[in-house]
Amino acid sequence: MKNVFLFFVFYFTCFTLVYSQESSAKKEHEFSISYFGELMFSPGIELNYHLKLLDLFSEESDNALAHAIYLRPSLTYYRLTKYTNNYMPSLNLEYQFTLKNDEKGKAFSLAPYAKLGYLRYSYIGEIYESNNKGGFEERRNGGGSAFVFGGGLNLTGSIKRTNLNWLAGTEYFSEVSEDKLFINHVALRLGLKVLIQP
Amino acid sequence: MRIFLLFIFSFSLLSCEEEALFQDSVRHNMWMFHKGAELPVVVEGNTNSKVFLLLLHGGPGGSAQEYNSFNNPFTQPLEDNYAMVYYDQRNAGMARGEWDPALYTIDQHIEDLEQIIKLLRFKFGEDIKLFLAGHSWGAYLGTAFLTKESNQDGIIAWLNIDGAINRNQNYKDRLIHIKKIAEERIALNSFTNEWMAVLDDIQLENEKQTIQYDAEKEKGLNKIMSTAESILGRSDLFEVNVDSYFDGIFSNNFHPFIDNANGFRNKVPLINQMYSPFDKRIEENLFKLTLPVFCIYGYYDLRTPFQQSSFLLNAVSTSDVEKKELILMASGHSPMRTQPEILAAAIMEWVEKYK
Numbered sequence: 421m422k423n424v425f426l427f428f429v430f431y432f433t434c435f436t437l438v439y440s441q442e443s444s445a446k447k448e449h450e451f452s453i454s455y456f457g458e459l460m461f462s463p464g465i466e467l468n469y470h471l472k473l474l475d476l477f478s479e480e481s482d483n484a485l486a487h488a489i490y491l492r493p494s495l496t497y498y499r500l501t502k503y504t505n506n507y508m509p510s511l512n513l514e515y516q517f518t519l520k521n522d523e524k525g526k527a528f529s530l531a532p533y534a535k536l537g538y539l540r541y542s543y544i545g546e547i548y549e550s551n552n553k554g555g556f557e558e559r560r561n562g563g564g565s566a567f568v569f570g571g572g573l574n575l576t577g578s579i580k581r582t583n584l585n586w587l588a589g590t591e592y593f594s595e596v597s598e599d600k601l602f603i604n605h606v607a608l609r610l611g612l613k614v615l616i617q618p
Numbered sequence: 619m620r621i622f623l624l625f626i627f628s629f630s631l632l633s634c635e636e637e638a639l640f641q642d643s644v645r646h647n648m649w650m651f652h653k654g655a656e657l658p659v660v661v662e663g664n665t666n667s668k669v670f671l672l673l674l675h676g677g678p679g680g681s682a683q684e685y686n687s688f689n690n691p692f693t694q695p696l697e698d699n700y701a702m703v704y705y706d707q708r709n710a711g712m713a714r715g716e717w718d719p720a721l722y723t724i725d726q727h728i729e730d731l732e733q734i735i736k737l738l739r740f741k742f743g744e745d746i747k748l749f750l751a752g753h754s755w756g757a758y759l760g761t762a763f764l765t766k767e768s769n770q771d772g773i774i775a776w777l778n779i780d781g782a783i784n785r786n787q788n789y790k791d792r793l794i795h796i797k798k799i800a801e802e803r804i805a806l807n808s809f810t811n812e813w814m815a816v817l818d819d820i821q822l823e824n825e826k827q828t829i830q831y832d833a834e835k836e837k838g839l840n841k842i843m844s845t846a847e848s849i850l851g852r853s854d855l856f857e858v859n860v861d862s863y864f865d866g867i868f869s870n871n872f873h874p875f876i877d878n879a880n881g882f883r884n885k886v887p888l889i890n891q892m893y894s895p896f897d898k899r900i901e902e903n904l905f906k907l908t909l910p911v912f913c914i915y916g917y918y919d920l921r922t923p924f925q926q927s928s929f930l931l932n933a934v935s936t937s938d939v940e941k942k943e944l945i946l947m948a949s950g951h952s953p954m955r956t957q958p959e960i961l962a963a964a965i966m967e968w969v970e971k972y973k
Binding site (some may be wrong): 459460461487500501502543544545546547548549550554555556559562564597600601602603604605606 | 645646647648649650651652653656658660712714715717733737740741774867869871873875876878879880882965
């Protein structure tokens with residue numbers, strides 16, 4: 421699994437270096453912040469930076485179709501209130517298909533993506549570890565970590581003639597636990613995406 | 619970024635809540651690390667009562683957190699009066715930690731339980747009154763624990779809910795009980811053809827004349843039992859009373875996928891340990907038990923028929939007045955799902971007598 425992770429990091433790094441050269445002229449930055457609900461209602465928050473790597477195709481008309489590939493580093497925190505706090509940095513490779521009407525200032529995007537990340541969970545509650553003397557010692561921290569992989573689908577739509585978009589999505593990721601179990605996770609997100617043009 | 623930090627700060631504050639140890643209604647979330655296992659231990663309910671009822675889950679591979687998350691009609695009345703202790707066993711339910719097949723043994727499960735009890739006394743004091751309860755495999759584990767050395771000394775009384783006390787005998791009891799239920803249902807004209815097919819399968823199983831079952835040999839009878847359970851399930855005999863999916867997953871944070879992943883462990887070695895050496899070891903030591911014993915079984919329990927109750931009660935040295943048996947006529951293997959209020963009321967009446 422480590423080799424797969426390293427391969428992806430290497431791949432994303434190369435991809436970013438190559439294509440960021442081409443897109444650097446636009447100097448636009450897109451961020452999003454969203455509610456991240458694992459199993460819908462285990463609450464969390466997610467921050468994303470949407471880095472456009474490649475414009476694949478775009479029609480120059482009022483009603484245009486656009487295709488683009490994005491690299492989306494994200495930082496996610498969610499909480500199973502009675503068990504664990506969970507932190508997950510990840511990289512998401514996103515293919516975004518956009519329908520836009522420049523005249524009305526409307527846009528709607530569909531973006532399936534693949535995800536690779538790292539999940540760290542820390543236990544909620546008191547942690548006791550048995551010791552050699554037949555007693556217990558209280559530990560401050562406990563938990564584990566695992567690589568995760570998965571994918572999802574994001575929908576975005578413009579909010580009138582602003583640089584704001586609503587964002588909704590669903591995500592599946594699998595945690596490859598320390599003891600080689602595959603633990604499934606399903607999440608929903610709901611948030612805002614903002615485009616910053618200097 | 620500020621908003622994000624504010625969220626993180628708010629969530630962190632929530633995680634810093636510290637509950638007083640003894641209250642009429644409280645939940646203590648704990649984790650016990652022992653020999654690679656990281657076991658969630660939840661103490662919930664009335665800790666002021668100083669009466670602790672430790673409930674061992676079934677399986678192997680079930681989850682006590684599942685009872686707490688989905689069987690509120692059963693657990694809530696008990697929590698109102700006593701402190702309920704739910705812990706998920708090694709590599710089961712919501713437990714995390716290492717998977718070491720060498721430690722996935724009944725001896726290790728007994729040791730884990732000994733540690734849990736030590737932890738409860740360490741945390742809540744030596745004066746707590748500890749009752750032990752086990753459902754299904756949990757009852758097997760509990761019996762194995764109690765018959766080891768002086769373990770019963772720290773326990774006030776033992777509650778066996780639909781437990782298979784002797785796995786080999788349990789499979790023989792299954793053959794008898796499934797046949798009996800099939801004949802009863804046929805007499806009532808309920809799913810006659812399907813029950814007839816079950817009787818045919820039992821006949822074939824009987825012809826094998828199995829004396830000693832094991833994980834491989836029990837597969838055929840497991841299949842017959844599943845078919846029979848499925849017919850019973852369609853016969854409107856039980857009224858299921860459990861919490862909604864929303865309550866279980868979203869309010870109580872039960873994570874079905876962690877439980878599900880743990881469910882894929884290879885349990886065959888553990889099952890075979892029950893057949894040998896534990897069936898014999900338990901049977902030889904049951905006479906040492908002198909604590910009060912209460913056996914509760916569902917009449918329609920085809921997994922662990924109520925004949926196992928007699929097996930246990932006839933073998934222990936507990937005085938007759940401290941032996942009790944209850945057969946729930948509208949329940950199968952999990953009365954906490956089908957007759958939760960009656961089950962809880964019976965347990966409370968019994969605990970009140972000995973607390």
